[in-house]
Each structure stands twice: as C-alpha cells, then as structure tokens.
Amino acid sequence: MVKRTAKGSARAPRRTDSLSRELIIQTAIEILDSGGEKALTLRALTVRLSTGYGAIYHHVADKSDLLATAADDVITGVLSGAVTDADPRTALRRLALGLFDAIDAHPWVGAEFSRQPWRPALLDFYESIGRLLDALDVPEKARFDAAGALVNYVLGVAAQNAANARRLAGSDTDRATFLQNAATRWAQIDPGRYPFVHAAATHLGEHDDREQFLLGVDIFLAGIATLR
Amino acid sequence: MVKRTAKGSARAPRRTDSLSRELIIQTAIEILDSGGEKALTLRALTVRLSTGYGAIYHHVADKSDLLATAADDVITGVLSGAVTDADPRTALRRLALGLFDAIDAHPWVGAEFSRQPWRPALLDFYESIGRLLDALDVPEKARFDAAGALVNYVLGVAAQNAANARRLAGSDTDRATFLQNAATRWAQIDPGRYPFVHAAATHLGEHDDREQFLLGVDIFLAGIATLR
DNA sequence: ACCTGAACACCGTTCAAGT
C-alpha cells in the first residue's frame, strides 16, 4: 500500500527528489570545484542539501569514500573518450594531455589520485598505456615499469597542480601576480652560488604549464623508444 | 644582573635545557618518523616535551611551518653529500636515488615536498640537476623544462611512496601481505577487457620500487639525450 | 528505509595570566 501524498501540496511543493548517493556526490563535486578541498566539509554538505549528517552517512561510508567516488566520477568520462586509432605516440600524448586537462580543471582530483593511484577508475588509463607501449614494441617486462614511470610522472605533475591551486585558493592574489612574486623571489637568489636556478627564474614568467608537461611526456617517449 | 640559580639543586636537576625551535623540530621529526603524518599533533608535541601549546607557538609560526622546517632539516644533509665528480649521467642517477632513499626512509618528507616543491632546501637539488643537464649538452631553454619534468617525476614517486606508507601505517598488515592482497585483487581483473593490467599483476609481487624508480630515471635520461 | 540533529572525540590556534 503506497501512501498517497496527503500533504504534498502544502506550500510550494519543494521538489520531492529525495537524497541519493548520486546527488550527494554531485553536490560534493560542485563544492570541490568552486571552493577546493578545504571547502568540502560535512557541514557544508548538510547545508547545501538541507539535510542532516546521518542522511549523508546513510548513503556514503565516510568522507574519504565521498572524495574518492567524486574523483572517479570526474575522471571516468574523460578517459572513455580517448581514441586509440592514431599512431601510438600521438595517442599516448593525447591520453596524457586528457588527464592533464581534467586535473587542471579539477585540481582536487589530482590530489586524490596522487594519494590513491590504484583506483579502478584509472584502470582504462593503465590499460591504454600498456597497449600503446606494446604497439611501440617495448618488451613486456620493461613495459610494466615504463608504464609505472609514466603514470608517476603524470600524477607528479597532477599533485603539483593541486598544490598550486590550493595555494592560490588560500591567498587572494591571482595566478599572474603569484608567478610574478615567485619570479622576483627566484631572481633574488645568489647568481654566484645558484647560476642555473637564477637563470631559470627568467623563464618562469613566460613558461606554460601545459607545454612543459607535454615536453616531459615527449622526453619520456623518446626515452622509451630506446628500450625497444 | 644575572640571577644566580638559587633553586637549581632542588631534586634531581632535571636537565635545564629550555625549549628551543630546534628541539621542537627534532621532536616533531621523531614523531613523524615513528607514527607518520597523522601522529604529529600539537597535543602530542606538548606531551612529549612536557610543555604547553603557547610555548610551542612561541618558537614556531604554525603547524605547516613546523612540517616544512622538519622536511627541510631531513633533506638538507642528504643533498649536501652529493658528489658531482662522476660523469653527468651517473651523478644524476645518484642524485635522484639519494632523494628517493631519503624519502623512502621518511615518507612524510615526500608528501611535504610534493606539496611545496619550491622550498629553499631543494635549491641545491635543482641547481645540481641544472648543471648536470648542462654537462649533457641540453640546450638552455629545454634544460629548464627538462629539469622541471625530472623533478616532477621524482616528486611523483615520492608522493606515491608517502601514500603507500600512510596506507600501511593505517592497517596492521605488513608490506608483504599488502602486496599479496593487491596482486590477488589485480589478478581478478577481467583478462579479456584488461589484458595488460591483468598481466601486470604477475609482476607486482616480484617488483622492486627502487629498481622501478631507477628505470624511470634511465628512460628519462635516454629521452633527454635526444634533446641535444 | 530514510532521515534528524544533539553529542562526542578530536583537531589547530589564541590569549589572559603567570614567572
């Protein structure tokens, strides 16, 4: 016997969509995207969903479950869109760039996967890398280690992006002035003791994170070619 | 007028070394090494040093200052010991391995530097890398990006080591059974859909983190050689 | 089954008060 909604029409019928795991996770993603990892608190979630703590814990094991699932959700679509019909080198670059862009747009995802690189959501990523290395004639044993190294590189960049985003979210300076500050600080470094670091400060202002990332991937691919 | 210590001899003269920034940081390092990042709380520090909160905040700005300085302290000696008289390739491998071993011994240091890769304590590291790339005839512009990529790789591995250590510290399973569990979980992955990942599970048990790290460095150096 | 919200056991940090 389903009860009729006897009081459903009192007041403006506040949408009746009850709480669900999916809704909680989507809301968490919104909070994370707009305010960063620090902004996602259970309190913030209860307010945004106008519910209580217990309601959330009924659908979600704990906060780390919430964060991990949110990260999975963001990354899943990105990786499924990867096309692998191009030549292996191009496909690998595309794959790495796809992950870079997704993490660049959602830095908290980078922090999460750098903590938990073995999440099932990354399975397709590993599998694609492995197959592409195969296509590049990398021997089986080396393929495993090479894939690991490449993933470490990608997630290393991811973690740094996340750290940068956290720093920017904390202060009220924007990216440009942040880089400016960093550049001037680096420029003050003693050129006698640290000639390379001092010279590097020159390039800091004009450098593009995405391009630098891609150059790293290229170095990697060139190195992998020697394993054949 | 310096007061004479009139009551200094009452009871066993409990060593008179008063609190200092250095003592606080050394104690923090001990706590971090034995219990991981989670174990370092202000409470734990006050107990271990038998003092109050204010005493600590008198010598240290806040907890992140404490963590950063502790990480600096651990890494400083390691990098100053690096010898650079070997051929550049060997020296680079040695440098990377030195950082790997230090972070392997103190995983929380890896987490910290992956969050703050521009700490002054890493200056010598960057400088050495830059000079060695110079010795390898890498053009100046590419040298900057190549150094960044290499650092990203090293710190990416560092972050993963830290994450693994955190996971092991949390559970009561040791490293061997942890790898065992991971291997069996990976082996259950559908070999039809994920042939590479499934095959990789075979190597998981016999693989050595340090060796895999070094192979990554070698791939990198081989790739860098093509930039000449 | 699904939800509420007070309560609990923690955090880092501050600050009036002591010596």
Add this chain to the structure above:
DNA sequence: ACCTGAACACCGTTCAAGT
C-alpha cells in the same frame, strides 16, 4: 622573554530518536 593551560572555533563521526 618565555611559558601555562583553559577556551574557542572548528573538524568527522556516531547514535538515539523520529517518520
């Protein structure tokens, strides 16, 4: 100057109680 420790403003998580 250096230290004490109660107090504050937060956390994540639990759980008796409601529907």
